[in-house]
Amino acid sequence: xxxxxxxxxxxxDVDGYEPLLSEKGLKEVEIDSALPDDLTRDSLELxxxxxxxxxxxxxxxxxMNYGIDSGPYPLGSCTMKYNPKFTEDVAAxxxxxxxxxxxxESIQGTLQVFAELQEYLADIGGMDVVTLQPPAGAAGEFTGxxxxxxxxxxxxxxxxxxxVVVPASAHGTNFASxxxxxxxxxxxxxxxDGRVDLDALSAAVGDSTAALMLTNPNxxxxxxxxxxxxxxxxxxxxxxLYYDGANLNALLGRAxxxxxxxxxxxxxxxxxxxxxxxxxxxxxxxxxxxxxLEAFLPTPQVRERDGQYDLVEPEHTIGKVHGAMGNWLVLLxxxxxxxxxxxxxxxxxxxxxxxxxxxxxxxxxxEIPFGPFHHEFVASAGERDAADVAKRMLDYGVHPPTTKxxxxxxxxxxxEPTEAESKTSLDQLADAFNAVNxxxxxxxxxAPENTSARRIDQTSAARxxxxxxxxxxx
Amino acid sequence: xxIPPDSIDVDQVHRDDTSDGTPFAPHDDSxxxxxxxxxxxxxxxxxxxxxxxxxxxxxxxxxxxxEQRVRQRLRETVxxxxxxxxxxxxxHNSHYVPSIVDHISLRSEFLTSYTQYQPEITQGxxxxxxxxxxxxxxxxxxxxxxxxxxxxxxxxGEAATLADRSRRADGNRVLVPDYMRDTHRDVLENYVEGxxxxxxxxxxxxxxxxxxxxxxxxxxxxxxxxxxxxxxxxVIEENLTEIGELSDAYGxxxxxxxxxxxxxxxxxxxSVGADMVVGDAxxxxxxxxxxxxxxxxxxxxxFLRQVPGRLVGASEDSDGTRAFxxxxxxxxxxxxxxRATSNIxxxxxxxxxxxxxHAASLGPSGLVSLAxxxxxxxxxxxxxxxxxxxxxxxVRDCHHFRxxxxxxxxxxxxxxxxxxxxGIAIHALGSDEIQISITDVNxxxxxxxxxxxxxxxx
Numbered sequence: 001x002x003x004x005x006x007x008x009x010x011x012x013d014v015d016g017y018e019p020l021l022s023e024k025g026l027k028e029v030e031i032d033s034a035l036p037d038d039l040t041r042d043s044l045e046l047x048x049x050x051x052x053x054x055x056x057x058x059x060x061x062x063x064m065n066y067g068i069d070s071g072p073y074p075l076g077s078c079t080m081k082y083n084p085k086f087t088e089d090v091a092a093x094x095x096x097x098x099x100x101x102x103x104x105e106s107i108q109g110t111l112q113v114f115a116e117l118q119e120y121l122a123d124i125g126g127m128d129v130v131t132l133q134p135p136a137g138a139a140g141e142f143t144g145x146x147x148x149x150x151x152x153x154x155x156x157x158x159x160x161x162x163x164v165v166v167p168a169s170a171h172g173t174n175f176a177s178x179x180x181x182x183x184x185x186x187x188x189x190x191x192x193d194g195r196v197d198l199d200a201l202s203a204a205v206g207d208s209t210a211a212l213m214l215t216n217p218n219x220x221x222x223x224x225x226x227x228x229x230x231x232x233x234x235x236x237x238x239x240x241l242y243y244d245g246a247n248l249n250a251l252l253g254r255a256x257x258x259x260x261x262x263x264x265x266x267x268x269x270x271x272x273x274x275x276x277x278x279x280x281x282x283x284x285x286x287x288x289x290x291x292x293l294e295a296f297l298p299t300p301q302v303r304e305r306d307g308q309y310d311l312v313e314p315e316h317t318i319g320k321v322h323g324a325m326g327n328w329l330v331l332l333x334x335x336x337x338x339x340x341x342x343x344x345x346x347x348x349x350x351x352x353x354x355x356x357x358x359x360x361x362x363x364x365x366x367e368i369p370f371g372p373f374h375h376e377f378v379a380s381a382g383e384r385d386a387a388d389v390a391k392r393m394l395d396y397g398v399h400p401p402t403t404k405x406x407x408x409x410x411x412x413x414x415x416e417p418t419e420a421e422s423k424t425s426l427d428q429l430a431d432a433f434n435a436v437n438x439x440x441x442x443x444x445x446x447a448p449e450n451t452s453a454r455r456i457d458q459t460s461a462a463r464x465x466x467x468x469x470x471x472x473x474x
Numbered sequence: 475x476x477i478p479p480d481s482i483d484v485d486q487v488h489r490d491d492t493s494d495g496t497p498f499a500p501h502d503d504s505x506x507x508x509x510x511x512x513x514x515x516x517x518x519x520x521x522x523x524x525x526x527x528x529x530x531x532x533x534x535x536x537x538x539x540x541e542q543r544v545r546q547r548l549r550e551t552v553x554x555x556x557x558x559x560x561x562x563x564x565x566h567n568s569h570y571v572p573s574i575v576d577h578i579s580l581r582s583e584f585l586t587s588y589t590q591y592q593p594e595i596t597q598g599x600x601x602x603x604x605x606x607x608x609x610x611x612x613x614x615x616x617x618x619x620x621x622x623x624x625x626x627x628x629x630x631g632e633a634a635t636l637a638d639r640s641r642r643a644d645g646n647r648v649l650v651p652d653y654m655r656d657t658h659r660d661v662l663e664n665y666v667e668g669x670x671x672x673x674x675x676x677x678x679x680x681x682x683x684x685x686x687x688x689x690x691x692x693x694x695x696x697x698x699x700x701x702x703x704x705x706x707x708x709v710i711e712e713n714l715t716e717i718g719e720l721s722d723a724y725g726x727x728x729x730x731x732x733x734x735x736x737x738x739x740x741x742x743x744x745s746v747g748a749d750m751v752v753g754d755a756x757x758x759x760x761x762x763x764x765x766x767x768x769x770x771x772x773x774x775x776x777f778l779r780q781v782p783g784r785l786v787g788a789s790e791d792s793d794g795t796r797a798f799x800x801x802x803x804x805x806x807x808x809x810x811x812x813r814a815t816s817n818i819x820x821x822x823x824x825x826x827x828x829x830x831x832h833a834a835s836l837g838p839s840g841l842v843s844l845a846x847x848x849x850x851x852x853x854x855x856x857x858x859x860x861x862x863x864x865x866x867x868x869v870r871d872c873h874h875f876r877x878x879x880x881x882x883x884x885x886x887x888x889x890x891x892x893x894x895x896x897g898i899a900i901h902a903l904g905s906d907e908i909q910i911s912i913t914d915v916n917x918x919x920x921x922x923x924x925x926x927x928x929x930x931x932x
Contacts, residue, residue, distance in 0.1 A: 017796055021605050021834055029838040033846055035873055039710055041742045046612055048837035051574055058578040065598030067586035082498050083586055086541045095552040099562040100765030109554035123534040135624040136820040176807035176817035182668030185812045223523045260528045278824025279599040280589040320660040323627030324765020336548055341496055342538020348495025351518045358521050359509040372521050394595055422500035451594040454791040461789035461801040467618055468608035
């Protein structure tokens with residue numbers, strides 16, 4: 001991770017970084033095919049390296065990368081928790097790899113895993129039915145909103161209900177997903193306690209409202225205590241209530257979106273159910289719905305009847321949101337994780353996640369508005385630049401929190417330690433926060449100094465985009 | 475693997491061994507006490523600010539069991555899948571994934587990291603993604619590749635909305651070939667619904683686009699023309715350049731669906747005038763995985779500010795050393811929200827890493843020879859099938875890649891069912907056609923396959 005590690009393997013004439021594959025050896029191959037020349041390319045130029053050289057290249061790259069196995073990763077709203085190793089072995093079983101067009105009778109094992117996971121998630125979310133098709137959380141949001149749209153259209157209110165209401169502090173994906181589904185956005189200003197303001201909500205919803213998208217606990221780590229009132233207000237206006245599952249880890253086994261009045265929700269399996277985030281994906285974003293919305297779910301749906309598993313098409317299906325059935329390997333890992341934990345493990349997860357968030361908040365010297373916190377909290381860097389604070393935290397060997405969001409807290413540092421951190425590592429995190437808090441502006445501005453790269457120039461990267469090795473000078 | 479033989483009753487041995495909570499939280503009781511005291515509460519329950527009326531006090535009836543038991547149970551479950559040699563394709567194809575791909579990609583610094591929000595400590599993944607983008611740019615002949623979409627179908631959906639945002643003239647028609655996979659068209663229709671685009675299928679002839687037929691469908695209100703190469707039937711399109719000229723003439727954007735193995739050999743989309751390329755890049759790096767994929771997306775530099783998803787760019791750090799970072803993030807949902815170029819946050823980055831490793835391990839020579847094999851094998855097998863009474867192959871009189879259709883009598887579905895008895899899976903298309911995909915993964919069984927069909931037909 002640290003700079004000195006890299007100098008140890010500096011075995012080429014390229015100074016200070018691991019060379020690109022293209023710098024290690026490009027080869028141009030002329031195409032000589034049995035196909036006619038006008039159907040083929042002339043040549044192909046790509047790196048040509050031996051397996052030992054490749055193994056070393058990628059091993060070095062891995063050493064220049066920080067994961068949850070490297071240290072604390074308290075990236076707020078991302079739920080970066082420890083991923084147990086055995087789930088990878090399950091996902092690597094030969095029988096797992098089947099073609100998506102196989103007939104249902106010949107893949108009863110895969111479909112059984114689907115059916116069981118649908119059932120697990122329906123129970124955990126308090127929803128009636130679950131589809132596993134959306135391949136990520138935002139894809140789940142899009143799917144959920146499309147299902148809501150189909151429901152309103154079926155009830156002849158499709159034209160009239162053209163707005164989706166979202167709190168200002170919500171995930172940016174909520175806005176983008178609803179806009180993608182063709183909705184106009186109505187932004188809900190926050191209440192003074194960081195929660196939904198019921199008067200503002202009443203003013204925002206009406207005959208045009210298709211849905212309210214809500215995260216609970218919200219992105220400030222606060223439980224929306226008035227959730228039943230919120231549900232009533234939205235339902236009385238004829239809208240649907242959408243649950244953004246990004247923060248479900250805080251509620252596992254303690255409260256269920258379905259019981260709070262939510263009509264549709266997505267799960268982030270890569271967050272709550274400990275499937276590795278893989279450098280940014282794959283994830284999986286199943287959605288759960290009440291029985292009123294079941295007919296509109298994506299096709300196909302896995303159904304069990306007399307111990308046999310079938311693929312069926314929901315009556316008024318919205319169609320498909322993924323070319324096949326979503327990210328099957330991620331679904332399998334989540335199934336393995338849930339069956340490992342069981343009831344007591346799920347419940348203990350939320351207990352430890354919430355304890356860790358509150359303990360860490362109690363150990364940090366910065367201003368932390370609101371509370372009590374569910375699995376995350378938002379500290380304020382005050383007059384300092386939260387991005388600078390984050391860069392300096394890197395020098396203390398930890399991943400910093402999410403910065404500058406939500407914008408309703410000045411220079412926000414959104415922190416989610418998860419249940420997987422020990423008291424010792426929480427203390428290390430708090431020490432990093434507090435040490436940086438004592439340091440001068442100059443130190444912050446020049447940070448980081450101990451990492452494999454120093455502060456990276458984002459502006460020139462955007463102004464002069466170089467997006468492949470073809471665009472580099474060297 | 476340390477799974478015990480089935481004769482051991484693991485339920486008995488490992489019963490309820492997680493009844494004390496999660497094994498993945500490192501706290502002991504005294505630490506919990508200290509932490510509660512620091513927070514100033516007596517119990518964790520006090521921290522849950524949830525109204526009584528919505529508290530969940532029941533059980534899910536999910537029994538936590540040991541890791542050993544979970545592994546055995548899931549192994550037994552998935553092994554209920556029939557073990558067929560698959561000759562299935564139609565857009566979901568599989569190639570042998572070298573061991574180095576698993577061993578390197580499963581290194582936990584890669585696997586357990588997230589989106590590279592702090593580039594100073596994620597240079598390794600950023601560089602790997604930059605290299606992936608570079609490989610895709612070379613294969614497509616286009617300037618800009620992003621570092622993943624979910625799959626081929628969702629990538630096409632994004633391509634259509636990009637066309638809608640980028641094209642100056644008014645219009646709302648997206649033209650796709652009639653051979654296009656239904657499932658992918660269905661995804662496309664969902665993706666473009668919000669933008670109020672209309673997807674229309676145009677007729678093809680002998681499995682290929684006829685530019686004259688296509689031109690009859692064209693008008694100034696077409697935003698996107700999509701074709702595939704190879705097509706879902708394995709046909710190599712012969713008129714890609716003419717289609718590019720037509721799309722230029724009518725001001726539509728031109729998108730080609732393909733994959734990295736095919737692109738190693740076939741005409742580069744950039745050279746035939748394509749504005750965008752989509753497809754499934756996980757043909758390198760991942761097996762069929764029940765259709766889990768890696769959406770490839772590349773386009774001309776002209777559309778840079780409209781590209782959906784994440785981009786990695788080269789930059790410098792404060793020492794002047796080359797470094798990589800996510801760039802042009804002002805397009806993304808966390809900044810532009812409802813005006814973002816897509817809603818993608820979590821993508822398929824780890825699969826892209828696997829694809830890059832697989833591509834690098836083959837190198838250009840290996841890729842080209844794999845692709846050449848994907849052309850030669852199906853043509854050879856088609857010729858062998860054509861010798862069998864009652865089989866005529868290939869149906870399409872043209873060049874093929876990986877796949878081809880064959881006409882059979884009396885009944886394709888019965889033939890497919892009979893072959894399943896022999897442990898072989900093929901597509902039956904209606905009552906009189908089958909489709910077969912042949913790659914390096916199933917080539918060792920092509921003789922068995924031809925023999926099985928011979929026996930069944932006789």
